Amino acid sequence: MSRRLVCSVAATLVVVLAAAGCGGGSSATSDGKIKLSIGLFSDFGYDNLIKDYQAAHPNIEVEQRKVKMEQHHTQLATQLAGGRGAADIVAIEEGAVAQFRASKDKFANLADFGAKDLKSQWADWKWNQGTTDNGDFVLGLGTDMGSLGLCYRRDLFELAGLPTDRAEVAKLWPTWADYAKVADTFTAKTPDVKFVDTSRNVYKAILDQTEEGYFAKSDDSFIVEKNDKVKQAFDQAASLGTKKQTNALEPFSQDWNVALKQGSFATTTCPAWSLALIKAGAGDSAAGKWDVTTAPGGGGNWGGSFLAVPKQGEHAKEAYELAKFLTSPDAQKRIFKETGNLPSQPSVYKDTEVTATINEYFNKAPVGQIFGSSADSLKPTYRGSKDSKVTPVFNNALQRVEQGKQPAAEAYAQALKEAQDAVK
Amino acid sequence: MTVLRNHTEAAVPAASVVPPEPPKRTWRDALGRWDGKYTPYLIIAPFFLIFGVFGLYPLLFTAWVSLHDWELIDGDQGFVGLANYTQLLSDSHFWNALFNTLSLFVLSTVPQLLAALGLAAMLDRGLRAKAFWRAGVLLPNIISVAAVALVFAQLYGRDFGMVNYVLGLVGIDPVDWRAETWASHLAISSMVMWRWTGYNALLYLAAMQSVPKDMYESAMLDGASRWRMFWAITVPSIRPTILFTVVTSTIFGLQLFAEPQLFDPGGTALGTGGADRQFQTLVMYLYEKGFRLFDAGYSAAIAWMLFLLVLVVALVNFRLARRIASKG
Numbered sequence: 217m218s219r220r221l222v223c224s225v226a227a228t229l230v231v232v233l234a235a236a237g238c239g240g241g242s243s244a245t246s247d248g249k250i251k252l253s254i255g256l257f258s259d260f261g262y263d264n265l266i267k268d269y270q271a272a273h274p275n276i277e278v279e280q281r282k283v284k285m286e287q288h289h290t291q292l293a294t295q296l297a298g299g300r301g302a303a304d305i306v307a308i309e310e311g312a313v314a315q316f317r318a319s320k321d322k323f324a325n326l327a328d329f330g331a332k333d334l335k336s337q338w339a340d341w342k343w344n345q346g347t348t349d350n351g352d353f354v355l356g357l358g359t360d361m362g363s364l365g366l367c368y369r370r371d372l373f374e375l376a377g378l379p380t381d382r383a384e385v386a387k388l389w390p391t392w393a394d395y396a397k398v399a400d401t402f403t404a405k406t407p408d409v410k411f412v413d414t415s416r417n418v419y420k421a422i423l424d425q426t427e428e429g430y431f432a433k434s435d436d437s438f439i440v441e442k443n444d445k446v447k448q449a450f451d452q453a454a455s456l457g458t459k460k461q462t463n464a465l466e467p468f469s470q471d472w473n474v475a476l477k478q479g480s481f482a483t484t485t486c487p488a489w490s491l492a493l494i495k496a497g498a499g500d501s502a503a504g505k506w507d508v509t510t511a512p513g514g515g516g517n518w519g520g521s522f523l524a525v526p527k528q529g530e531h532a533k534e535a536y537e538l539a540k541f542l543t544s545p546d547a548q549k550r551i552f553k554e555t556g557n558l559p560s561q562p563s564v565y566k567d568t569e570v571t572a573t574i575n576e577y578f579n580k581a582p583v584g585q586i587f588g589s590s591a592d593s594l595k596p597t598y599r600g601s602k603d604s605k606v607t608p609v610f611n612n613a614l615q616r617v618e619q620g621k622q623p624a625a626e627a628y629a630q631a632l633k634e635a636q637d638a639v640k
Numbered sequence: 641m642t643v644l645r646n647h648t649e650a651a652v653p654a655a656s657v658v659p660p661e662p663p664k665r666t667w668r669d670a671l672g673r674w675d676g677k678y679t680p681y682l683i684i685a686p687f688f689l690i691f692g693v694f695g696l697y698p699l700l701f702t703a704w705v706s707l708h709d710w711e712l713i714d715g716d717q718g719f720v721g722l723a724n725y726t727q728l729l730s731d732s733h734f735w736n737a738l739f740n741t742l743s744l745f746v747l748s749t750v751p752q753l754l755a756a757l758g759l760a761a762m763l764d765r766g767l768r769a770k771a772f773w774r775a776g777v778l779l780p781n782i783i784s785v786a787a788v789a790l791v792f793a794q795l796y797g798r799d800f801g802m803v804n805y806v807l808g809l810v811g812i813d814p815v816d817w818r819a820e821t822w823a824s825h826l827a828i829s830s831m832v833m834w835r836w837t838g839y840n841a842l843l844y845l846a847a848m849q850s851v852p853k854d855m856y857e858s859a860m861l862d863g864a865s866r867w868r869m870f871w872a873i874t875v876p877s878i879r880p881t882i883l884f885t886v887v888t889s890t891i892f893g894l895q896l897f898a899e900p901q902l903f904d905p906g907g908t909a910l911g912t913g914g915a916d917r918q919f920q921t922l923v924m925y926l927y928e929k930g931f932r933l934f935d936a937g938y939s940a941a942i943a944w945m946l947f948l949l950v951l952v953v954a955l956v957n958f959r960l961a962r963r964i965a966s967k968g
Contacts (some may be wrong), residue, residue: 286909296713319713466905615915619819
């Protein structure tokens with residue numbers, strides 16, 4: 217009895233490996249319409265746009281499929297591997313795009329449909345992130361972006377004797393070293409409150425302001441041993457952890473929400489899209505307490521997505537047309553007004569309607585202006601195709617420092633060794 | 641019938657015998673024979689067909705994949721023989737995951753089965769509202785694991801968790817349940833126990849109810865205590881069920897995934913079972929390698945090692961449990 221039971225149960229586990237994601241691809245519906253599916257995560261704000269598109273194109277029917285972000289990319293990977301099941305249009309997040317760029321054979325080259333003519337719509341860096349082969353292969357069209365700001369609690373700053381006005385706060389930290397000094401002042405005055413939620417995001421913000429991180433822009437080789445920037449970013453972030461100035465939280469987790477609600481930390485790095493998360497976590501009672509200003513070191517980008525067309529779909533041309541429509545300047549402006557997702561196109565984020573936008577909850581901060589100007593000066597860091605293998609290794613190291621399990625130097629040495637193993 | 645007739649005819653002198661007419665074989669007989677011979681196979685065939693397609697084929701395919709450098713999306717990158725396995729054997733993360741899996745398995749299964757046994761013994765006594773209590777112990781099992789994990793994650797919260805609050809009342813410093821190895825193992829084990837103790841208790845209860853009552857009566861007449869009756873009568877009588885639960889718990893325990901993965905605030909996208917991988921199980925490592933880092937070949941090798949491990953531990957446990965249970 218035992219053996220068969222063991223076999224069958226163990227086998228079901230193994231099934232997981234072979235099972236590709238399910239769900240039908242595209243097809244013509246019975247009434248002769250072309251059915252297009254679009255695979256998304258979280259809210260892209262496409263509902264109204266799709267309604268309009270269907271009205272203008274009566275032969276097209278669009279179906280949105282939404283899953284959680286962490287499942288979305290895994291599911292897409294298995295669907296690409298299985299050769300079926302992927303939506304006609306799929307969203308790929310900026311952090312994952314390098315990984316999928318390595319498998320570009322599974323995607324349609326949008327340049328074949330004339331995508332290169334659209335290039336001037338986007339900020340250069342955004343366009344480049346979605347292309348490969350020196351710009352000859354267009355993998356995806358850019359959707360929103362995640363300009364980086366820094367959010368802080370006005371009431372806690374006041375308690376620590378720091379200025380609260382966002383322009384003056386910005387003057388406190390032109391660089392990350394200054395940011396660390398503010399942290400020291402803050403901790404000395406209010407030792408019970410942590411200065412920042414997690415050192416990991418500080419690290420990410422610093423590293424994202426350099427041109428190259430773990431990998432060389434020229435040949436995608438692993439360069440951490442040579443690149444002092446990584447070590448510097450790590451040390452700056454880790455020292456916050458060593459001094460117990462961080463709350464050692466997993467960003468955007470349940471505990472993070474609770475800490476927001478309890479006012480356990482005073483600052484957090486905030487990309488445009490995270491304002492909604494902070495508001496949701498901190499709740500209405502904290503309205504006006506949070507504010508947003510420019511990040512030390514001059515901006516950065518975190519997040520934002522691309523719309524790509526997998527080759528396996530039957531209607532690549534029609535899918536491209538829809539993707540083009542959904543990422544057009546008009547569409548991006550409308551999405552910004554409806555959901556607050558920040559446009560990635562200069563003509564839109566410089567539009568007076570966008571720059572004049574303020575966020576009531578964040579003490580009426582002029583978010584359109586803060587995030588828009590930060591986008592303009594942006595030099596995005598190069599992400600290698602193995603970035604996703606290395607990033608968690610350094611994140612874990614920072615967390616070990618925060619948790620007091622390891623001194624910073626030791627944690628870095630271990631991370632470097634693990635990263636070297638991971639990219640072999 | 642035929643046999644009987646032949647037998648009586650054998651008594652008649654041979655010379656005068658007309659050779660007996662061979663029994664007439666109708667299509668009905670043929671069908672009956674065929675039916676008796678093959679129908680059982682036909683009836684069990686669907687299981688083996690489905691097992692073949694969804695069990696055996698993936699098993700063999702996984703073995704095939706594990707011998708290759710196999711990228712999840714781009715597929716086969718060339719045959720590498722046993723390289724994935726040799727790399728695995730020198731991979732400290734693999735041994736770490738193996739240790740965590742075994743530790744979590746022991747921490748959750750042993751107390752779980754003992755508690756289930758005790759719970760079943762209580763439920764077996766004359767209780768009021770029997771059906772209520774019996775259905776009640778199964779309740780944790782039918783609640784979605786995601787919901788259970790959500791609740792336990794809050795209970796074991798570092799700063800505002802209820803467990804730490806209660807510990808604080810008796811003067812114990814707050815524990816960072818996710819950061820420390822043993823703390824995280826205890827927390828996850830408690831989640832597993834919460835889900836499965838009732839289920840096993842019901843299995844034991846069902847078995848206990850078929851133990852003949854007169855055995856207890858005669859034991860009582862001999863003046864045996866309840867404790868002694870439990871170990872000398874109840875436990876040996878439900879031996880097959882104990883063996884069953886030990887084997888199934890082993891299989892599920894070694895494949896532990898959902899509870900620790902959901903306990904990890906990093907989730908499947910970022911989580912590695914803690915910053916030190918202090919609660920990463922083998923299946924979590926398999927998932928990380930295969931579905932986050934897209935190294936399907938290596939992941940397949942982990943799957944096969946796990947398969948062999950489950951096989952070995954299940955057999956050992958089967959032997960062990962049979963011996964212990966037959967001692968009574």
